[in-house]
Amino acid sequence: MAAIETQNLTKRYGSDVYAINDLSLTVEEGEVFGFLGPNGAGKSTTIDILLDYVRPSAGSATVLGYDAQRDADAIHQRVGILPDGYSLYDRLSGRDHIEFAVDLKGVNDDPDDVLDRVGLDASAAARPAGTYSKGMSQRLALGMALVGDPDLLILDEPSTGLDPDGIADIREITLDHAADGGTVFFSSHILSQVEAVCDRVGILNRGRLVAVDTIDGLRDAV
Ligand code: ADP
Ligand code: ADP
Numbered sequence: 001m002a003a004i005e006t007q008n009l010t011k012r013y014g015s016d017v018y019a020i021n022d023l024s025l026t027v028e029e030g031e032v033f034g035f036l037g038p039n040g041a042g043k044s045t046t047i048d049i050l051l052d053y054v055r056p057s058a059g060s061a062t063v064l065g066y067d068a069q070r071d072a073d074a075i076h077q078r079v080g081i082l083p084d085g086y087s088l089y090d091r092l093s094g095r096d097h098i099e100f101a102v103d104l105k106g107v108n109d110d111p112d113d114v115l116d117r118v119g120l121d122a123s124a125a126a127r128p129a130g131t132y133s134k135g136m137s138q139r140l141a142l143g144m145a146l147v148g149d150p151d152l153l154i155l156d157e158p159s160t161g162l163d164p165d166g167i168a169d170i171r172e173i174t175l176d177h178a179a180d181g182g183t184v185f186f187s188s189h190i191l192s193q194v195e196a197v198c199d200r201v202g203i204l205n206r207g208r209l210v211a212v213d214t215i216d217g218l219r220d221a222v
Contacts, residue, residue: 001065003029003152003183004050009059011045011207019045021207023059027185029151032178034194035187037204043187044084046204047156051075064151077105080150084157084187086141090130094120094140097129101147109147118143118173135166142173152183159193171197 004027011019020042027033037043048054050063052072061068063075088097098111115125118139124132129140138158145153155174159167174184174197188194194201195215202212211218 001029002062003027003031004033004061004063004185006046006049006061007059009046009049009061010057011042011049011054012057018042018207020049020204023204023207023209025202025209025212027183029183030178030181031199032174032184032186032197034198034201035185035204036189036191036194036201038189040206041189041204042207043189043204044156045207047081047154047185047187050154051079051081077148078151080145080148080153082138082142082145082153082155082158084160088129088132088137088140091128093128094125094132094136094143097140098125098143098147101144105148107148109149114143114147117146117176119169134161135163135169138162138166139169139173142170146173146177149180150182152185153177154185154187156187157189158186159188159190167193 006023006025009023010021013019023046035043045054049056050061050068052068064078066074068075094115095111098114102109102111120139124136129137132140158170174186178184186194186198198215200212200214201218203210
């Protein structure tokens with residue numbers, strides 16, 4: 001079973017804006033897949049369809065074997081998402097956020113284990129998220145996505161606004177998840193970040209998938 005499979009997926013706005021156009025893509029279980037494309041290429045739209053936040057105009061998508069349009073609840077239960085532009089509750093502590101995610105998913109993860117995985121110590125976890133740096137916020141958001149040990153982790157522009165240390169943290173957490181057998185779908189407009197973690201890369205441009213290959217394969221092609 002593929003972790004993600006889309007067939008001829010198209011999303012049109014109005015009569016002539018194709019956010020994605022005839023996208024057929026397979027992400028195998030256990031791989032770290034880079035979804036690379038400039039702003040406006042259609043990356044978020046694709047992710048939104050996988051999670052049933054947006055309905056496709058044509059085509060179909062399955063996630064972990066579930067039909068995105070029919071079984072969104074099952075998908076949400078098994079997928080961890082780091083959205084682009086996520087928000088935290090300024091007055092709640094880091095720990096509160098993780099506890100909230102644990103409740104929401106109905107799982108029994110130990111919040112301290114999750115905080116530990118993303119490198120937030122007890123004193124950081126006790127502070128309100130409003131006092132966090134961008135890097136700490138990102139680690140907390142990633143911790144929330146990791147609650148329930150998802151089979152698939154979807155990261156939408158996870159490195160936005162981070163300094164090099166923050167980017168390295170994201171890379172390490174991503175690779176840890178993959179080493180544990182999880183699949184990662186890593187969406188970004190920055191080649192170097194995709195290159196650093198991904199087994200294979202799909203390149204999206206103006207809604208169309210223009211190449212899918214390993215980093216080495218893509219390098220040989222140019
Ligand atoms: P990316 O995530 O790669 O930056 P998006 O999926 O956000 O790209 O957007 C792809 C294209 O679809 C862009 O041209 C964007 O303006 C357009 N688009 C996205 N959502 C809408 C919408 N709700 N209405 C109209 N156009 C949209
Ligand atoms: P991202 O950078 O993650 O692609 P965007 O800033 O492009 O996000 O889009 C944020 C939201 O605005 C999305 O829900 C998208 O569907 C919507 N959107 C994007 N472009 C347009 C557009 N041209 N018209 C209407 N809504 C849009």
